[in-house]
Amino acid sequence: MDYGHELEFGAFLTPEAAQLDRLLENALLADVLGLDLVCLQDHPYAAKQADMWTLLSVIGARTTTVRLAPNVACLPLRPPVLLAKAAATLDRVTGGRVELGLGTGAFWDGIVAAGGPRRTPKEAVDALIEAIGIIRGFWAGDPLAVDGVHYSAVGLRPGPVPAQQIPIWLGAYKPRMLRVTARLADVWIPSMGYADPPALPALNAAIDAAAVAAGRAPESVRRAYNIFGSFGSASGFLKGTPADWAEQLAELTLAAGMTTYILGSDDPAALATFAQEVAPAVRVLVDAERARRAATPASSPGPAGDSATQGRVPAVRVAPSPRMSVQPTPDDGTRLASERAWEEGDRPAYDMPERGYSAQEEAVAQHLVDVHDHLRQELAQVRGIVEQVRAGALSVGGARSAINTMTMRQNNWTLGAYCAAYCRVLTGHHSLEDRGIFPHLRRAEPGLGPVIERLESEHEVIHDLLERLDEALVGVVTADGSAPTLDELAGSLDVLTDALLSHLAYEERQLLAPLAAHGFG
Incomplete structure (x- = not known):
């Protein structure tokens, strides 16, 4: 199932306290490379990790276009009113570049040690639902009157309002959380290792059915994916060449609906390869197949309707053009200053065969x-x-x-x-x-x-x-x-x-x- 969303690519960086220079350099690299997102995990009880929200704020100040997201915020240790205010503030500072991933909590011993509650699975989901209501109400700017079992905000006058309608991400795998995602979230963000590619179609189908039951279109929930892999000659999912990665991710988009891919890596070379080779190739493959599908009537026979090939991306091999259509930006010779930084007439040139x-x-x-x-x-x-x-x-x-x-x-x-x-x-x-x-x-x-x-x-x-x-x-x-x-x-x-x-x-x-x-x- 292809939901037709635009493709996005991001970096999932480790907020390791001993490697903060590396983290900030990789975040800036992601911005320079043209990646769409920089995400950080959030474990406030982990001694070796620095604070997620402080780091996102620093990254926001040092970058220009990349969007910022917790992936995902530890809700039991971040009260929803403070989380909503922090997100709205950073969103205004960065010109609308914040998205908010929320997690119900997982490592309960650490959460309790840090002063948070210990919740049962049901309580954790109940608390998440209450929190989303408070967060969205805060962002709307209207006085809040929420008196829940886990959270309350009665008589609060919220502010500031964010610069945009901040998308909320949820990571979900079990039936009830999938239904909550379908009803309340803007983005579904599973991870490899918890939901590997063969599991994605069934999980997507559960979200689709729940979205329709809640009066939402299935495509109103963007499908993101935390991915991990390595570049080289090995075989397997995300273990080969950049071209292998591109074909595998294009297949996930066209057959399983995933369109935002966030690479978990702190290796600048891997991030560069992902941004400069994988991402453009995935876009080419997906655009070509979408165009082919749009031009092929649904009743026509062919590869798209062949049951033997359903769920896989056809090998898209575009024949080389006789000349490159991408052209260099013209330089008309106009100069603003009388001072010259260098002599332009002695620049060497190379004639590419x-x-x-x-x-x-x-x-x-x-x-x-x-x-x-x-x-x-x-x-x-x-x-x-x-x-x-x-x-x-x-x-x-x-x-x-x-x-x-x-x-x-x-x-x-x-x-x-x-x-x-x-x-x-x-x-x-x-x-x-x-x-x-x-x-x-x-x-x-x-x-x-x-x-x-x-x-x-x-x-x-x-x-x-x-x-x-x-x-x-x-x-x-x-x-x-x-x-x-x-x-x-x-x-x-x-x-x-x-x-x-x-x-x-x-x-x-x-x-x-x-x-x-x-x-x-």
């Missing part, structure tokens, strides 16, 4: 353009904010400098925080290329060496320009007599803009075809 490219190969090339487009959009936002700050300064006039007003100080600190976040994303992207992708392309396409050396040297220059911009931002905020002016700040941003846009266009001209041919490594 002509060949055809499959849809999967083109998806790899398109991913580089997509990442670059995100960086271009972020740069445009930084420029827009700088212009707003400059306009605010010019409007103050008089003897007092606009920078010395509280409004301008706040604007500048906000700008500094935004630019710092953008610089981290950009630096993360370049680090990923320098440490992983470039060595792979050097081995696969030796003639590309001079181009890669030039790209690496330009990364160093861009890093220096980012440092210069950051220094200008700090100088503007300090506002002493020797500090850079807002016009000088804008000038630094112009130099960075010229360099970055030129660099991204050059990189696409030189690397789209090699990446399509050889992948990200």
